[in-house]
Amino acid sequence: MTPPAPLGLLAELTHRCPLRCPYCSNPTELSRASAELDTETWGRVFREAAALGVLQLHLSGGEPAARRDLPEIVAHATAAGLYSNLITSGVLLDAARLKVLARAGLDHVQLSVQDAEETSADRISGLRGGHARKLAFARAVHEADLPLTLNAVVHRQNLDRLGDLIELATTLGATRLEVAHVQYYGWALRNRDALLPSRAQLEAATETVTTARVTLKGRLVIDYVVPDYYARRPKACMGGWGRSFIAVSPAGRVLPCHAAESLPGFDFLNVRDASLSEIWTHSDAFQRYRGTGWMPEPCRGCDRREIDWGGCRCQAFALTGNATNTDPACALSADHHLLDLAVQDAAVAGGNFTYREMGPTIATG
Amino acid sequence: MSITGTTTPRFARGMRLREDPARARWVVVGPERLFVPDDIALEILRLLDGTRRVDAIVDELAARYAAPRDAIAADVLALLTDLHAKGVLTA
Numbered sequence: 513m514t515p516p517a518p519l520g521l522l523a524e525l526t527h528r529c530p531l532r533c534p535y536c537s538n539p540t541e542l543s544r545a546s547a548e549l550d551t552e553t554w555g556r557v558f559r560e561a562a563a564l565g566v567l568q569l570h571l572s573g574g575e576p577a578a579r580r581d582l583p584e585i586v587a588h589a590t591a592a593g594l595y596s597n598l599i600t601s602g603v604l605l606d607a608a609r610l611k612v613l614a615r616a617g618l619d620h621v622q623l624s625v626q627d628a629e630e631t632s633a634d635r636i637s638g639l640r641g642g643h644a645r646k647l648a649f650a651r652a653v654h655e656a657d658l659p660l661t662l663n664a665v666v667h668r669q670n671l672d673r674l675g676d677l678i679e680l681a682t683t684l685g686a687t688r689l690e691v692a693h694v695q696y697y698g699w700a701l702r703n704r705d706a707l708l709p710s711r712a713q714l715e716a717a718t719e720t721v722t723t724a725r726v727t728l729k730g731r732l733v734i735d736y737v738v739p740d741y742y743a744r745r746p747k748a749c750m751g752g753w754g755r756s757f758i759a760v761s762p763a764g765r766v767l768p769c770h771a772a773e774s775l776p777g778f779d780f781l782n783v784r785d786a787s788l789s790e791i792w793t794h795s796d797a798f799q800r801y802r803g804t805g806w807m808p809e810p811c812r813g814c815d816r817r818e819i820d821w822g823g824c825r826c827q828a829f830a831l832t833g834n835a836t837n838t839d840p841a842c843a844l845s846a847d848h849h850l851l852d853l854a855v856q857d858a859a860v861a862g863g864n865f866t867y868r869e870m871g872p873t874i875a876t877g
Numbered sequence: 878m879s880i881t882g883t884t885t886p887r888f889a890r891g892m893r894l895r896e897d898p899a900r901a902r903w904v905v906v907g908p909e910r911l912f913v914p915d916d917i918a919l920e921i922l923r924l925l926d927g928t929r930r931v932d933a934i935v936d937e938l939a940a941r942y943a944a945p946r947d948a949i950a951a952d953v954l955a956l957l958t959d960l961h962a963k964g965v966l967t968a
Contacts, residue, residue: 517899517900519911563899564899565897565899565900567895567897567904567906567911568906568909568911595893595895595906595907597908597909619891619893619908620891620907620908622908657890658890658891659889659890659891659907659908661908661909687889687890687891687964688908688909688964690909729962730961730962730964732964733963733964735909
């Protein structure tokens with residue numbers, strides 16, 4: 513059976529990053545700079561992706577601007593006809609470098625902020641002065657006439673300032689705000705006790721978003737999803753495994769989701785060895801959880817199996833030790849109580865972070 | 878702000894109407910966004926050039942399809958208002 517054509521490609525250009533966020537979504541095992549794909553290979557990957565049906569390209573990492581060849585990479589995306597979205601921390605890009613990217617055809621910028629309050633933001637990112645640099649970068653985005661999305665990862669230690677984050681988004685001229693709850697696998701799982709919000713915080717946040725959506729209608733679009741730990745049904749992770757999304761790691765491994773490298777028992781093929789089309793259509797990794805045939809109960813007989821596609825494989829593995837299990841975020845999962853236990857543990861835990869440390873390999877622009 | 882006959886709607890920054898050859902259709906792409914217009918919506922969106930007012934778009938479509946202007950105007954306003962609220966268009 514031929515799978516549907518993918519719509520989105522996440523190009524993780526590097527794992528290098530000057531930030532040390534305690535919820536970092538990169539795998540705990542990082543690729544070295546020397547293992548990164550070169551400019552021309554990314555160009556070929558983009559052309560193969562466009563031919564396969566991909567429309568949107570997300571240039572991410574790590575911090576993609578840690579790559580000196582970012583303008584050439586963007587130019588390759590433009591030549592391939594892909595809509596390019598730069599997902600950045602903003603701390604390595606100044607106005608001059610951003611203009612070069614705009615001239616290369618960059619379509620959109622997504623800037624992360626860690627909080628609306630500077631001291632807290634810098635503490636969370638682990639980079640002193642980082643927040644101020646982000647604000648300066650946002651102004652440069654505006655001056656370059658590029659559209660801006662602000663991305664805020666939220667958790668117990670910043671959720672009470674969600675209203676301020678929304679205000680920051682409008683002040684910075686963003687037309688879209690993505691409020692993303694931390695997803696607890698990889699590094700974030702190690703910091704779960706310090707990050708999980710309380711139900712009261714969550715209800716207040718939902719209220720804040722609901723109100724702001726009305727008052728800011730037509731000015732700011734707010735993307736917000738209730739976090740798994742308080743949900744009754746899981747998310748359709750990546751829109752379903754191998755259904756609409758491809759990620760390519762810095763070293764060239766092709767993944768159904770950027771976190772999938774954390775799953776054991778997979779041999780993820782590399783763009784150096786096979787075409788994107790071959791990997792998407794035929795590889796064991798993409799076939800394994802595609803569709804519904806792999807599902808155990810209660811997913812197998814569930815009328816939502818083609819809505820949520822069983823949820824997130826990485827979360828199933830991280831919490832139950834078996835990636836084939838139903839995502840414990842589902843109330844029908846035999847392991848659903850694990851989430852309630854985590855919420856109870858976090859309620860009495862402190863707020864200290866375990867930061868991840870990177871090698872000294874950050875390029876400056 | 879709402880869309881009326883005298884507004885001049887255009888695509889918001891970062892929103893592009895483009896062909897999707899792999900799926901033989903046209904789409905509006907934006908950041909983490911994809912809209913698939915039906916045939917009527919596509920006709921309307923193709924007339925957004927940043928200079929035409931809503932009234933002119935309605936006139937054009939009413940002439941093209943020899944259809945009652947009121948019915949066309951209602952369809953056009955409904956579509957544009959919806960896409961404006963979703964951040965696809967600015968006015």
